[in-house]
Amino acid sequence: MEAQAQGEEFAVGCMLSIKTTLGEEFQGQVITFDRPSNLLVLQEGVKSGAGPKRNIRLLKANYIKEFSFLGQGEDPLDVNKCFLDLNTLQAREESAIRQAEADAERIGVGVTAEAQSLFDALSKTLPVRWDKTTIVVMNEVRVSSPYLPESVTGGTPAANERVRKVLEFEKKRLQSRNLGQ
Amino acid sequence: MACRKGELREEGKSRSAAAAAAAPLVAVGDALLFTTMCIIGMPVDVHAKDGSVYSGIFHTASVDKDYAIVLKKAKMIKKGNLEANVVNGTLIETLIVQSDDLVQVVAKGVLLPSNGITGYVGGNSIEAAAGYIECLNKDSGVVKPNESRGNKKHKSQTRFAAKRENGFSHADKPTKVLGSSREDHNERLDAMKLVKIEEAHTLPVDGRQGGDGSPEMQSDTHNNPEFQDKGATNEVQGSRLSITTYEAQSAPAVNTLEDTMQQEPKGLSSGSNALEDQGQDRSDEIACTVATATNISIASVPIIDVKSESCLSASSNPFLLVPPKNSGVKKTAKESKLNPGAKIFSPSVSHHIMVTSPAMANGASVPYLPSTYTMAPMATAQEEVDASSFAHSPMPVKFAPFNNVAVGNGGSDAPYVQPIIGQVINRTPQPFRYTGQYQNFQASPAYGHPNVQNVMFGRGPVVCMHPISSDVVQSAAGFSPATARPLLTPHQVHLPKHQGTASAQALQLCMAPPILASGPQPFVMPSSIPIQQPLFPVLRPIAVPAANGFLGTKFA
Structure with missing residues (x-):
């Protein structure tokens, strides 16, 4: 690390195996090394042929514990192909944020893992949401802790019965899965 | 591998005269800037100095001298060895990770335009989708x-x-x-x-x-x-x-x-x-x-x-x-x-x-x-x-x-x-x-x-x-x-x-x-x-x- 800090840089296109000071180890190809920020930009998955999608890592060079040289590759960035569409980026971010918000609503706060898995299972067939630690199904049937069929309340008898059955089934399924593991 | 700075510069010139010329003048290199923009809007994991890991949507980065980043909808997915003002499991609307705390940013499933036309095509499709909406509006509006x-x-x-x-x-x-x-x-x-x-x-x-x-x-x-x-x-x-x-x-x-x-x-x-x-x-x-x-x-x-x-x-x-x-x-x-x-x-x-x-x-x-x-x-x-x-x-x-x-x-x-x-x-x-x-x-x-x-x-x-x-x-x-x-x-x-x-x-x-x-x-x-x-x-x-x-x- 000391050597790099003193002016050595990583050559673009190098395939490196890197160990970080946090104990992480990975392999990647150097996209660039940015001197001012001391950031090494790498891409993973070049060799695996996992398609055009890569994992990009921006790693502070001073957190590299050790690395080894695996080979030299082509410069991964072709300047002639470096196009960016700001609208696309904005749209992507907006959709990602929306998705994150939607996902966040699906995560119960302060609930057990079992409750969350029950929630996820119920959500596959019924519209569900969290009301604190209570699962609300179809906006009328409430399943509160400990999420047993007996704890299903509210809703029309048919809906109530339906939720109970699904809950029972999912509980069994989760149990069997756990036993299987 | 490490090599001398001069070598890198030469290599950069061979790659692109523009990039090579601009690199020394800009606080942050073009390639880093480009890479940064490529991961905007992507879900990323950010490793902090204390070992904690935050997951969020890459919103933007500061490229002035220090490279600091801003995450949206971030949450801690791994707690570090230092006390942080972030509670594990809660969703943070906007999280700023200062350069000092930043160790690593990992973006998964990124399409680099240089990897092929696919990235570009993706952009087009998005635009096309937007175009549809516009068309719809037009249709509705246009009598x-x-x-x-x-x-x-x-x-x-x-x-x-x-x-x-x-x-x-x-x-x-x-x-x-x-x-x-x-x-x-x-x-x-x-x-x-x-x-x-x-x-x-x-x-x-x-x-x-x-x-x-x-x-x-x-x-x-x-x-x-x-x-x-x-x-x-x-x-x-x-x-x-x-x-x-x-x-x-x-x-x-x-x-x-x-x-x-x-x-x-x-x-x-x-x-x-x-x-x-x-x-x-x-x-x-x-x-x-x-x-x-x-x-x-x-x-x-x-x-x-x-x-x-x-x-x-x-x-x-x-x-x-x-x-x-x-x-x-x-x-x-x-x-x-x-x-x-x-x-x-x-x-x-x-x-x-x-x-x-x-x-x-x-x-x-x-x-x-x-x-x-x-x-x-x-x-x-x-x-x-x-x-x-x-x-x-x-x-x-x-x-x-x-x-x-x-x-x-x-x-x-x-x-x-x-x-x-x-x-x-x-x-x-x-x-x-x-x-x-x-x-x-x-x-x-x-x-x-x-x-x-x-x-x-x-x-x-x-x-x-x-x-x-x-x-x-x-x-x-x-x-x-x-x-x-x-x-x-x-x-x-x-x-x-x-x-x-x-x-x-x-x-x-x-x-x-x-x-x-x-x-x-x-x-x-x-x-x-x-x-x-x-x-x-x-x-x-x-x-x-x-x-x-x-x-x-x-x-x-």
């Missing part, structure tokens, strides 16, 4: 046929979405974005009403005369748009007419009309194009009629379609019932276009009759019906006249139901639309019936193959039917659910087939007849429809009465 023409291609693509929107809009009028444009459309439409009406008149006529419908049917995307457009034009015209006549009557009606109007613009653009040529000849005559009630009547068929949509929005029972008729009307128009021979049969006329009958039911005077019947015999040539006669039956409401159906039928898309409508309807008090009817309608077209003859029967039966109709309607309610589903599937399937072959024309024709019959009692028919071919005979007698009855009952 003028000329503009719509320009957007034809887009329309074909967007129609699906537009239709869906329409269906949704019916359910929730105020919520839709289109709403604002609707008013404008209406105004414009009013202004253009005369012209449009003329066009509409011409359209049906053209279809009958031209007999070029078969090719249209065959090609779903290109041709169908025209089909739909024509149907849409009819609808639009009708809506316009209805709007003019009914504006004062009720706000809800206006809303419905507006909804229909939105849909109409789409169809209008294409339909107007086709119509213009043919329509111009007759436009003069039509224009005169338009001014009067007769004009309205002409539009009545199209109007019906429009109103049907409005009905959906209104979710009123009568409207719902009506929709089937509308589909029938549209179908008839289409059929006429498709089958040149159909003109002779004057299926369109029969359709018109059907429409009129509904109108009658709506409260239109009985006398009108006779006139319509006579008109039917008149055949395609005098369809306009017939229409005018029908127009007398100022049944804006009734027409509206027709509109709904028509919309659904309009394209291959129609099936989709109809289901949506059905759902909307379901919300209403009589969900089952509505759905069943819609479905029936769809199915009915497919079965319709029997052709013009069915239509013909429809005419005769229609007259007789009036008494029967009420009974039929009742029965229809029961039957509708069962029949509807079966019909739907067959209907969809049939359409493609028909399109492919010459038979398509016949099918289309057939479709129309069912519609007529179905208008009110399509459902009743459907029970028989499953049989399909055998159904024809059954359909004919039943359908006609049913329709009349439906209208009468509903309107009553």
